[in-house]
Amino acid sequence: MNWVVLGAGHWGVALAVHLARQGHSVRLWGRHPESLPCPSAGGDLSPHFPQVSRPARLTCTTDLAAAVAGCAGMVLAVPSHAVRNTLLSLRESLPAGQMVVLASKGLELETDLRLDQVLGQILKERPFAVISGPTFAAELVAGLPVAMTAASASADLAQEVARSFGNEQMRVYTSDDVAGVCLGGAIKNVLAIAAGISDGLGNGFSARAALITRGLAELRRLGTALGGRTETFMGLAGAGDLILTATSDLSRNRRVGLGLGRGLPLAQVLREIGQEAEGVRTAQALFLLAQREGVEMPITEQVFRVLYQGLAPREASDALMQRELRSEFTVLGQGSSAHGAP
Ligand SMILES: NC(=O)C1=CN([C@@H]2O[C@H](COP(=O)(O)OP(=O)(O)OC[C@H]3O[C@@H](n4cnc5c(N)ncnc54)[C@H](OP(=O)(O)O)[C@@H]3O)[C@@H](O)[C@H]2O)C=CC1
Numbered sequence: 001m002n003w004v005v006l007g008a009g010h011w012g013v014a015l016a017v018h019l020a021r022q023g024h025s026v027r028l029w030g031r032h033p034e035s036l037p038c039p040s041a042g043g044d045l046s047p048h049f050p051q052v053s054r055p056a057r058l059t060c061t062t063d064l065a066a067a068v069a070g071c072a073g074m075v076l077a078v079p080s081h082a083v084r085n086t087l088l089s090l091r092e093s094l095p096a097g098q099m100v101v102l103a104s105k106g107l108e109l110e111t112d113l114r115l116d117q118v119l120g121q122i123l124k125e126r127p128f129a130v131i132s133g134p135t136f137a138a139e140l141v142a143g144l145p146v147a148m149t150a151a152s153a154s155a156d157l158a159q160e161v162a163r164s165f166g167n168e169q170m171r172v173y174t175s176d177d178v179a180g181v182c183l184g185g186a187i188k189n190v191l192a193i194a195a196g197i198s199d200g201l202g203n204g205f206s207a208r209a210a211l212i213t214r215g216l217a218e219l220r221r222l223g224t225a226l227g228g229r230t231e232t233f234m235g236l237a238g239a240g241d242l243i244l245t246a247t248s249d250l251s252r253n254r255r256v257g258l259g260l261g262r263g264l265p266l267a268q269v270l271r272e273i274g275q276e277a278e279g280v281r282t283a284q285a286l287f288l289l290a291q292r293e294g295v296e297m298p299i300t301e302q303v304f305r306v307l308y309q310g311l312a313p314r315e316a317s318d319a320l321m322q323r324e325l326r327s328e329f330t331v332l333g334q335g336s337s338a339h340g341a342p
């Protein structure tokens with residue numbers, strides 16, 4: 001089968017390589033030739049993964065319309081801020097029947113929309129799928145085992161995506177909870193920043209476990225208010241991805257938090273990471289979204305205040321510890337909010 005992957009960052013390259021290793025013919029599209037791994041003199045995946053050899057079935061192009069022509073499946077792996085414009089510039093040239101699979105994570109900053117909502121606005125009635133879950137690009141490229149979730153309103157499409165991506169290295173589960181899967185992937189990035197801040201401050205393992213658990217509670221609280229399902233937030237695209245990114249230093253979002261917690265300015269931290277850390281933008285959109293929905297998200301709020309209002313990380317940590325005491329879980333009819341105990 002012919003696939004095109006849009007976005008030549010670490011994730012786009014990793015997914016393109018994964019599909020090519022499965023025997024698919026894959027075109028990788030990126031804006032700039034210098035970020036594409038082909039042609040590279042050494043036949044490797046420079047600049048992102050110079051130590052890994054490039055599969056023969058992987059080709060590269062900077063021509064967007066030519067990239068999608070004749071492909072049975074398309075993967076969108078551009079950063080969240082580029083999803084709308086990339087799709088809009090393709091709308092007229094998308095081949096009929098081409099599978100569309102979203103692999104980016106985040107919220108659209110200008111609208112607070114989930115990325116599946118952005119796709120819905122542009123693709124109208126055309127079905128699409130989302131693939132998400134705890135998987136680092138570097139580990140996928142290294143051939144390590146991973147598990148992900150493919151979600152679509154169309155059960156047939158979810159299964160087709162699971163079959164296309166799934167192999168002995170990648171186990172793909174299917175779901176129909178598109179909103180939940182997108183929210184899990186977006187919100188965990190903000191919570192990974194929080195975990196990084198806590199560790200950067202030297203708060204310790206106990207604090208990190210508490211942050212992950214209470215972070216999951218606020219993910220579920222907003223997620224269910226927006227139509228996602230609790231089991232999705234407890235699954236690979238929620239808890240799974242949150243645990244991964246909140247605990248591993250391979251996570252760019254966690255590293256943003258680590259830098260801030262150690263007292264470095266945000267601009268310096270982002271410059272040193274030099275890659276997308278979606279949680280930084282998402283924190284802003286998420287904070288506004290939670291306010292509009294009337295859902296309390298205390299950890300998200302503190303991350304937003306550190307990133308955008310100059311709050312010191314130690315003060316943010318103290319503010320979370322000094323909140324009013326309350327029941328851990330929602331107890332219906334006992335004074336909890338409609339969306340559960342914050
Ligand atoms: N890395 C990972 O392990 C995973 C990442 N993701 C998600 O994948 C998405 C991409 O992340 P990732 O590839 O890791 O990020 P990277 O920082 O590795 O790369 C981002 C790429 O996006 C390109 N880009 C930037 N702006 C635009 C634009 N307007 N149009 C087209 N391309 C653009 C840049 O290329 P250039 O400027 O050269 O054009 C760059 O190559 C994010 O939403 C992330 O959350 C999801 C799961 C795992």
Ligand SMILES: O=C(CO)COP(=O)(O)O
Pocket residue numbers: 105133134135136137189192241244245250251252253254276277278
């Ligand atoms: O989403 C990811 C793994 O599932 C990658 O996380 P970071 O963007 O924080 O590196």
